[in-house]
Amino acid sequence: MTQTAAELFVKCLETEGVERIYGVPGEENADFVLALDKSSIDLILTRHEQGAAFMASTYGRLTGKVGVCLGTLGPGATNLMTGVADGNMDRAPLLVITGQGATTRQHKESHQVMNVVDMFRPVTKWSQAVQSADSVPEIVAKAMKLARTEKPGAVHIELAENIAAEKTGATPLRPANPRRAVPDETIMDQVWERIRRARSPLIIAGNGTIRTRASQQLRHFCDATNIGVLMSFMGKGAVDLDAEYCLFTIGMGQRDYPLLAVEAADLIITLGFDMVEYPPSSWNGNGDTDIIHIDFLPAEVDADYMPEIEVVGDLAHALWMLNQRIKSDGAPQFELAKQASLRQTMLAEFAEHADDDTHGLIRPQKAVADIRKVLGPDDILLSGVGAHKMWIARHYHCHEPGTCIISNGFASMGMPLPGAIAAAIACPERKILGVAGDGDFLMNVQEMETARRLNSNITMLIWEDESYGLIEWKQQQEFGTHTDLGFGNPDWMLLAQSFGWQGARCENAADLLPTLQTALDHKGPSLVVIPIDYRENMKLSQRLGEIDFSS
Structure with missing residues (x-):
């Protein structure tokens, strides 16, 4: 019983590979900040908690590692909210740590005390208060695992000042490395047969295509088939802008030229598609386009997004499976003239x-x-x-x-x-x-x-x-x-x-x-x-x- 809960918390973060935390200290997180000062983790002092949340979420999006931000109770916690919500909906792996008044005063009206855990629930995957020092390793390990698990997002841990000072003999848990399930061979056979029957297929690549590092397999697939790729705002770079099958971006509020290719397609293959970016009603308003949905999670229920086939599993592996079928069967031939025309139209737009x-x-x-x-x-x-x-x-x-x-x-x-x-x-x-x-x-x-x-x-x-x-x-x-x-x-x-x-x-x-x-x-x-x-x-x-x- 030689360490405090705050010191154990920091050791757990070190074990998880955390190198830095962005945030603003306060009175109620003083034990945690002092423990950080003795650790290998850098505290990047920011001038506002919202800035700290944006920094942590950007770090998460760029690296795939969990970004961490810190605030105190009350106004520190509320200041974090917008940046946390943004990171969560942009699918950034993000851990939010807030202080809190002692548990001995949480049951009554008390200075700066509010129900922060419930406040964060709508904008995180999980929000939890530490109830005892001994539970810190499990809570930290669960939070980090959830933040990284598809779809990644924000998690929140609250550490009250008196819990932070409690002594404990607990030790950090081994970091979890959640593996993603791969699609079934049978469903991929169905996908491949449907693609081969298509006349003019089109790919819409979303945020998941970037996040899951599936870009390389997607490029191999398109090099072989020449199927055009439209990317969402957060899917940019899924294919190289110089590739002939790069059809640039979809997602403008107003109907734009890319919709000409969408409406000419008889099959849409969505990869890591996120409805938070671009609602299906904007590109499939009649609900009559055949869709193959490939993502880590089942498709969201939407009247304008009812996939013919759903593939649930690792996105990069699903594309690899398709590439293996191309190697054995050869690449189909498609009618892609309208996609080529769209690319030329957009290049002319960019040149203006x-x-x-x-x-x-x-x-x-x-x-x-x-x-x-x-x-x-x-x-x-x-x-x-x-x-x-x-x-x-x-x-x-x-x-x-x-x-x-x-x-x-x-x-x-x-x-x-x-x-x-x-x-x-x-x-x-x-x-x-x-x-x-x-x-x-x-x-x-x-x-x-x-x-x-x-x-x-x-x-x-x-x-x-x-x-x-x-x-x-x-x-x-x-x-x-x-x-x-x-x-x-x-x-x-x-x-x-x-x-x-x-x-x-x-x-x-x-x-x-x-x-x-x-x-x-x-x-x-x-x-x-x-x-x-x-x-x-x-x-x-x-x-x-x-x-x-x-x-």
């Missing part, structure tokens, strides 16, 4: 305005094109939520999986800056670029100090329009007008200077590429601000509204 040299407002197409030019195949782009997300989702494409991090499940604003900090820690050899609108960036602007303190090699690119641009776009599109959504901004260069960042404002489109290159080459955090031309939003809406889906 990519070489602008206008002065003043910079078009989104030009900004995205320069971002793609300045980042290498393995570098990482992070996008927040706003009108900029739609342009990045539609126009920015990847060579490798896990190189574009978009918040698109819960779709919360405020992720790019803390996410970029975590990305720089997780992948120090890569260039890190975060893109945020001015509204998005200011939601976690305080983490500029964290980036400076850590000397993070990150660049943040702000698209400035002094408005909640996405809401304005949607209101204008639906109602022909919009409410007052404008706001003011700080002097960005003074803001950068005050936080010790390098800063640059670019108002000439021709200068954007070298400005970004200079920022990315700088050692330490850099801020680049551009005035964005969101008149292009409604121009895009008008163009998409003229697509003839009847032909």
Whole structure:
């Protein structure tokens, strides 16, 4: 009985391979923080708990390891909520640790005490308070196992201050390594026969295709069959943007050119498809498309998503099984002319305005094109939520999986800056670029100090329009007008200077590429601000509204 529950908790995390925790200390988690100080685990001090949650979830998405964030009771716990919900719905393996008032005062009105465990239940896979010091090893082991198990997500552990100080002789459990079941040979035979009968099959690759490292097997399958792949916002990089079967992104709220390929297909194969990104009603509204669902879990019940065949099991292994059948039977021949036409249409869309040299407002197409030019195949782009997300989702494409991090499940604003900090820690050899609108960036602007303190090699690119641009776009599109959504901004260069960042404002489109290159080459955090031309939003809406889906 030589250690406290807090010290045992930290030893359990060390045993699980945790290297760092992002968070804000408080009085009620003091025992835990002091135990951390004596451990091999680094505490990354953040300026807000929401920033800590975004950092931990981004780390989880990039590495597949469990990211860990920390807050105290009451307001510390509530501040974590948005980032935790975002990580959970983006399927990031994430452990949330909160302090709590002593169990001797939880039954009555008491300073900062609220039912945090119940509060976290709707936004986590599991939420549990530690009731005794001896139960710590089981609780930590269960939490880490659940966080990693498909679909990965957030788990929460509460440690009350008096429980944290209890003595215990318990020891950490051996880390669990949950294995994923593989699909049955019989069901894969059915899948293969259905694919061979198809005239024009199409693949929709979702978040699971990235998360499960199934990209390599998918590429082998498409190299052999040439079946086109549409990727969700969080599935970017499942196939290489240069591959002829890469049909880019699906998921815009408005009907877009990719739906021409969907409607021409007689079979849709969904891989790791997540309905939180793009509802089936948007691409199968008549419910008449034959669907093969391949994922770790059975398909969600949805009137517009009733698969002909469901394959439940390891996604990478399922694709490997299909590739084995190609080796033995040969690849079928399909009619894929409309898919090839879609690719050419989208390439033309991406080329429009990519070489602008206008002065003043910079078009989104030009900004995205320069971002793609300045980042290498393995570098990482992070996008927040706003009108900029739609342009990045539609126009920015990847060579490798896990190189574009978009918040698109819960779709919360405020992720790019803390996410970029975590990305720089997780992948120090890569260039890190975060893109945020001015509204998005200011939601976690305080983490500029964290980036400076850590000397993070990150660049943040702000698209400035002094408005909640996405809401304005949607209101204008639906109602022909919009409410007052404008706001003011700080002097960005003074803001950068005050936080010790390098800063640059670019108002000439021709200068954007070298400005970004200079920022990315700088050692330490850099801020680049551009005035964005969101008149292009409604121009895009008008163009998409003229697509003839009847032909």
